[in-house]
Amino acid sequence: MGRGAGGWVVGLVGLLACGPGTPAAPKGVAPASEEVRPGRPDEAVSDAGTPTASTGEYPPVQSTVPTFALQVAPGDLQKLNADPTSNESIPCTVTLDGTRATGRMRYRGASTRDLPQKSYKIELGPGQELGDRDHFELLASWSDGGKLTEKFAVDLYQAMGLPVPRARYARVSVNGEPQGLYLDMEHVGKDWLKHHGHERDASIYRCGHRNCELTPKPGSYQSNFEKKTNETTGREDLTAFLEWVNRSDDVRFEEELERRVDVEAYLGNLAADLLISNSLIEDSRSFWVHALHADRWTYVPWDLNNARMLYWRTWNPASAPVVDRWPQPFTLYDPAVQELFETRVTTRPEQRPAWSVLATRVWDRPALRARVLAKVEAALEGPFSEAKAQAHLDALWKVVEPELRNDPYTSAEHVKRARQYLRDYVRGRRAYLLKTLDALRAHGSGPLVIREVATGTTGYVELYNRGTRALELGNYEVTNDLRATVRARLAQGTLGPGQAVRLTASGDTSKGPLHLPFTLSRNGGEVGVFDRERRSKATGRAVLYGPEDAVWFGPLPAGTVYGRKGGGESEDFERRTP
Structure with missing residues (x-):
């Protein structure tokens, strides 16, 4: 999405989503009464030759220095x-x-x-x-x-x-x-x-x-x-x-x-x-x-x-x-x-x-x-x-x-x-x-989340406001590469509590402010949304860590979408048909 895209306000009609949618521990250190074999860092072995259980205690400190x-x-x-x-x-x-x-x-x-x-x-x-x-x-x-x-x-x-x-x-x-x-x-x-x-x-x-x-x-x-x-x-x-x-x-x-x-x-x-x-x-x-x-x-x-x-x-x-x-x-x-x-x-x-x-x-x-x-x-x-x-x-x-x-x-x-x-x-x-x-x-409890992802020629990213206050979408950026240093800034618009906006992953921002400059592969990938108002103290650039939300998805065949359960409130995900 281009930075110069015109402003818009998200309404409820047409922009809401289609549906609500202890293994064996390492060896311990030999106790003082147990002989430590020369040339090896201190360690003890059980009779079966497997690691001894951890007791939550530090290993005994060596008494000699070889x-x-x-x-x-x-x-x-x-x-x-x-x-x-x-x-x-x-x-x-x-x-x-x-x-x-x-x-x-x-x-x-x-x-x-x-x-x-x-x-x-x-x-x-x-x-x-x-x-x-x-x-x-x-x-x-x-x-x-x-x-x-x-x-x-x-x-x-x-x-x-x-x-x-x-x-x-x-x-x-x-x-x-x-x-x-x-x-x-x-x-x-x-x-x-x-x-x-x-x-x-x-x-x-x-x-x-x-x-x-x-x-x-x-x-x-x-x-x-x-x-x-x-x-x-x-x-x-x-x-x-x-x-x-x-x-x-x-x-x-x-x-x-x-x-x-x-x-x-x-x-x-x-x-x-x-x-x-x-x-x-x-x-x-x-x-x-x-x-x-x-x-x-x-x-x-x-x-x-x-x-x-x-x-x-x-x-x-x-x-x-x-x-x-x-x-x-x-x-x-x-x-x-x-x-x-x-x-x-x-x-x-x-x-x-x-x-x-x-x-x-x-x-x-x-x-x-x-x-x-x-x-x-x-x-x-x-x-x-x-x-x-x-x-x-x-x-x-x-x-x-x-x-x-x-x-x-x-x-x-x-x-x-x-x-x-x-x-x-x-x-x-x-x-x-x-x-x-x-x-x-409380990690991951922020208001703006990715509610649904679809891939291929009809791919999209759907954002959802599960908070109690309206959000200014122009303050956010979306990416299909979580290590990217340049991300797609959303156009101006208000997303109220309980509202969602669907952004088309067409790769062609000339089609309008709801189109993203990237596509999503059916082979799987990742999507993240970042608050661009958070800035680096050293450079003043938008920060490269701490997304509002990030989602990984596996291969998605045609006709299948990936999203949160419960209409966007849940932290659990599912695959479903639209």
Whole structure:
């Protein structure tokens, strides 16, 4: 619809609609009386070899800090330092707990390889293991002022019973030179499947670079999913999964989600992300594990140091934590979507708003949303209570603080403040969340909704005012692409309470003010309506998040429409004939 379309008033005649229309938890950490196998992040296994049940308690804190002693030829090390961004590995020898093994190593990470303290990726040679592991991810955490954030986050997720990779603190030396304190993060691969009780032949997919959105195809600035196991087989399972996420409707969404996904784990991750302000999942390179026999997908998070609770060592040491990030991270309702877009589009014109399709759809379903919030409330009473969270931070600090004294890469000023910073974050975040729970429960209760969608040559979008006051339609925009930065502005007009307006998706605005500049595919798609009066503080443009309503729909054959039940008042949808 052109912005210059003439004004009009919506009447009731002709514009109303035609009709009213707990799976097995991850392994716990070995109790003090149980021997922890060398070389593996602390974990316990039940007699049956399956994960032990979560108790809602943090794992016991390690009592010793192992050392990874790496030996490499000086020439090879020089080659590695000449191009830290290269993924070409060099030969190495690793000694851990008195046991030696050979393999290859390289630097790891995306934006961290140019930092003074390097992170390492190690792959042992065929048939070699250290403590039942053959891959190691040694994270330097240089940007974390106290090296507490990611370990605390991992332990919190574990306390919530989530399938997060385990982590422990370790020292690293290279050719006898101490490199400081690291986080030994469990590699997500075949060993992970074995240690966490998953199908041994499951397919592991890793999100591509800046591509954890679950869209069908990556953008030009993103990379595709990597297949980490079963590499020689096809990717039809991933293609079908992404197609379902993006091209299915809400009629059977919850039922299908239960069948396709480890829902308890996924909803728990949404709750945990909310607690730690994890809004940069876009580039986390997290994992989706497909159990081939059960035909179920499990989400496994990665890079929890992307959370906004991180105590950045590049900040002023006296900086206070930011505790009021909106608690729907990495969804279409997250203000950080706007911030990230406006930051990146200046150097990458093809950048699109980044958010997770699946997480957004979960928040839009009342029953699923209620389950997420129930998990949040349980965490606020349990592991994220002030007493339990701060006690665990204090226990971690007893391990970390002596090690940081000898870490050649730390900032002494930040180390002094690190523990208190995170204690302040927990206290402030809890207070903020407790104040916003009611608003989260009321998500999706706005007055303007999409009541019905039809596709093809007779396609349309029908908007409905279920509120108590008249709405000025010229203040709204409609789109068939929820990541679009330009949307179709509606012409001036008044939509009173209980009234609806049908906008024809003809793709030809010259036919009149009730025609949209796009069509709707019978193969499925999405539609959203946005309030264009909401503006970005930084640029003054209409915001790219927080639609008044958004709808996904699957393939719709001719003669079938998709819409809300109950004339538009319901949050439940159905397919029907006009």
